[in-house]
Amino acid sequence: MKEVPLKIEYDGKWVVIKAGVGEDRISFPAPVDTEVLFKSVFNLEEKKNVLVITVKGNPDTIIRIASIEKVLIILKRLILTNCNAYRLMAYFMSPAIRGGVLAKNAQWEKGSIVVVKTGIWFVSAEKQICVPLTDVAAIELTKRDVQGKQTDVVRIDHVESGEVVSSLILCPLSTLQVLTNFLKDATKGINMTGNELDAVAQQVAMLVYSGMDSHAIENMLTIPHKQLDDIYDRIIKLGIAEVITIRREVQLTTKGVRYISDATKNQTNQN
Amino acid sequence: MGTILIVDDTLFMRTLLKNILFSGGHTIAGEATNGEEAVAKYKELKPDLVTMDVVMPKVNGIEALKSIKQLDPAARVIMCTAVGQEQMVKLAIKTGAKGYIVKPFQAPKVLEEVKNVLAT
Numbered sequence: 001m002k003e004v005p006l007k008i009e010y011d012g013k014w015v016v017i018k019a020g021v022g023e024d025r026i027s028f029p030a031p032v033d034t035e036v037l038f039k040s041v042f043n044l045e046e047k048k049n050v051l052v053i054t055v056k057g058n059p060d061t062i063i064r065i066a067s068i069e070k071v072l073i074i075l076k077r078l079i080l081t082n083c084n085a086y087r088l089m090a091y092f093m094s095p096a097i098r099g100g101v102l103a104k105n106a107q108w109e110k111g112s113i114v115v116v117k118t119g120i121w122f123v124s125a126e127k128q129i130c131v132p133l134t135d136v137a138a139i140e141l142t143k144r145d146v147q148g149k150q151t152d153v154v155r156i157d158h159v160e161s162g163e164v165v166s167s168l169i170l171c172p173l174s175t176l177q178v179l180t181n182f183l184k185d186a187t188k189g190i191n192m193t194g195n196e197l198d199a200v201a202q203q204v205a206m207l208v209y210s211g212m213d214s215h216a217i218e219n220m221l222t223i224p225h226k227q228l229d230d231i232y233d234r235i236i237k238l239g240i241a242e243v244i245t246i247r248r249e250v251q252l253t254t255k256g257v258r259y260i261s262d263a264t265k266n267q268t269n270q271n
Numbered sequence: 272m273g274t275i276l277i278v279d280d281t282l283f284m285r286t287l288l289k290n291i292l293f294s295g296g297h298t299i300a301g302e303a304t305n306g307e308e309a310v311a312k313y314k315e316l317k318p319d320l321v322t323m324d325v326v327m328p329k330v331n332g333i334e335a336l337k338s339i340k341q342l343d344p345a346a347r348v349i350m351c352t353a354v355g356q357e358q359m360v361k362l363a364i365k366t367g368a369k370g371y372i373v374k375p376f377q378a379p380k381v382l383e384e385v386k387n388v389l390a391t
Contacts, residue, residue: 097373098380099376099377099379099380099381100372100373100374100375100376100377100380100381101370101371101372101373101376101380101381101383101384102360102371102372102373145360145361163377163379163380164375164377203283206283206287206375207287209375209377210287210291210375210376210377210378211291211377211378211379212287212290212378216290220286220287220290
C-alpha cells in the first residue's frame with residue numbers, strides 16, 4: 001500500500017492522516033481506524049475539492065476527505081474503476097456545447113462512463129468530470145456527425161454554474177439505449193410533455209434561458225407586467241424556474257416630488 | 272464592438288439576438304429574413320459580422336454563407352441553428368463560417384463567441 005497525506009472529517013473535525021491506498025482498498029489509521037473496500041463504495045461526489053464517499057453498510061457510512069489534486073485524482077480513478085456502479089466503456093465529449101456555443105477544441109475522448117447514486121462521471125486518462133443527477137436538464141438519444149457518418153450518441157444537458165452544458169457519449173447503439181433508459185429512470189421527474197406551456201409562455205421560458213430580465217422580456221414580447229407575472233407563476237409552479245430576485249418599482253410621494261423640485265431649483269439657481 | 276447583420280427567418284430569434292448583441296455594446300447594422308436578403312444586405316451594409324440562421328426559406332444559411340464568402344472572403348459569419356442540426360457544423364466551417372452557435376443559447380456565451388470572432 002502506498003501512503004498518501006489527506007484530511008478526513010472525523011467527529012466533526014478535519015484530521016490530517018496518512019492513508020494507505022491499495023488497488024482495491026483504502027485504509028485510514030487512528031483515530032479513524034477504518035478500511036474501505038472500493039467495491040463497497042456506491043456513491044462518489046466531489047464538492048469543492050472534497051470527495052464524499054458513501055460506503056454500503058448498516059447503516060451506510062459517509063466519508064469526507066480532502067487532499068491535494070494529485071492524490072484526489074488517483075483516489076477518484078481507483079474508486080470509479082472498482083466501485084459498485086453502472087459502468088461502461090465509451091467515447092465522450094464533455095463539454096461539447098456550452099451556453100449554445102460549440103466548445104472550442106472539443107474532441108472525443110476514450111474512457112468510461114460511471115453512473116453512481118447521485119451523479120454521472122466521465123472518466124478518461126485526462127479527465128474526471130462529475131455531473132450531479134440533480135443538475136441534469138435533458139437526456140436524449142440523438143445522432144451526430146462522427147468522422148463523416150451519422151452516428152447514434154447520447155446527449156446529456158446539464159447546468160453548471162448557471163450555464164447549460166451539453167456532453168455527448170458514443171458507444172454501441174444497444175448500450176446507448178440501456179444507458180439512456182437507465183439515466184432517464186435515474187432522473188425521472190425532469191421530463192415534461194411539452195403541452196404544459198402555451199406559445200407565449202414557451203417564449204418567456206426561452207428568453208429566461210437566454211438570460212433576459214423581466215424588463216427586456218416585457219419589451220421584446222410587448223406583454224404587460226401582469227401577464228408576465230402570471231406566466232412566471234405558472235413556470236415556477238411547474239418547477240422549471242425559480243425566483244432569484246424580487247425587484248421593486250416605485251413612484252415618488254408628494255414629499256419626494258417636493259424634494260426633486262427643490263433640488264432642481266437649487267441647481268438652477270447655482271447655475 | 273462591431274456592426275452586426277442578423278439573419279433569421281423568425282422575428283422572435285432576431286429580436287432576441289438584437290437584445291443580446293445590443294446589451295454587449297454592438298451596433299445592429301440590419302436584419303434579414305432569408306439568405307437572399309442576407310446577401311443583398313451584406314453588400315449594402317458591409318457589417319463587421321453576420322449571425323446567420325441555417326434553416327431559412329428561399330436561400331438557406333449555407334448557400335448565403337457561400338455567396339457572402341465569394342463577395343468577401345474575409346467576411347466573419349457565425350452560423351446559428353437548432354439543437355440536433357450540429358452536423359451542419361463541418362459543412363459551414365468548410366464553407367468559411369468563423370463560429371457556430373446552437374439554439375437555445377445563453378447571452379454571455381453568444382457575446383463571448385461574437386467577441387472572439389470579431390477579434391479574428
